[in-house]
Amino acid sequence: MKIFLIGFMGCGKSTHGKKLALKLGYDFIDLDHQIERNLGTSIAAYFAEHGEQAFRKLESETLKTFNYPQNCVVATGGGAPCFFDNMDWMNANGLAVYIQMTPLALARRLEHGKEKRPLLKDLDEAGLVAFIEHKLAEREADYSRAALIANGINLTADDLRALVLSHP
Template sequence: MKNVVLIGFMGTGKSSCGKAAAQQLGYRFVDLDKEIEDKYGMTIPEMFRKYGEAYFREREKEMVRYWAAQKNTVISTGGGTVKDAENVAMLKANGKIVCLTADVDTLLARTERQGKRPVLDARAAELGGDRRKAIQSLIDERQPMYDQADCTVDTGELSPLQVAVKLAEYIR
């Protein structure tokens, strides 16, 4: 069976819903960020600090290339994975793309911890520390990429299990 690929902004629940969906479907689960962290022995924020975003994006693309070619896998991407059109093409070629969404208040609460999300932290710093504005401006930029999904699920009011059940219904 084709893969199920979860895309969407930071804090939309790609990892928690992805794990639950993999259980529902009897698929393997993979989180691209975690794969990078395990392979390179450092956290994503550390990688950004030491080598910069471009280096991280190359590592991310390597992971997409490998995992997009697998089968029966729920793939949780990073919030910026879809900025690269080749990543989208690879993931689409062998998977159903599902975009998870939530409103800005929910995303703000879920991404509160600073230092964990370097792209959001950097944008907030550019905007005088306003994390809400930072989230909105990144979403505005990325919306056309997120719109390439085959379907969208709002996770604001749903538990990971409820999202997983929806996804399983859609996939089957």
């Protein structure tokens, strides 16, 4: 089974994904890290040089052509479900799980790592919350198409494992 973790940046897709994979005995794949490995540079650098549209195309191609192990947990990029037919593809090829959090909770998590995130690096605290509110409003329709939704506040690997295993 392939489990695709989706949600806004900072919701814990990579952190929870690693722990969930360990609990299930599955492989863990961080799609952003795979893209960086393939590029030989950071996503931020690629984004700055080529723009968001080029990155989203590359992200979609990587999502759909990666040679996934039979059983794996995949942490996707925050925007991955919202472009092209990526959400349809994830639902057809695995189990999509949305890790849902409020804009304020996300802003608190993202405040200290803004420099590494191209879309956030120039925002102050109020700007960060406003940006997250706006982006979440845009993305919620795509995110909510996941087969499962997990509340990201105080989420544990055991909670996530139980949620995934309860899905028919």
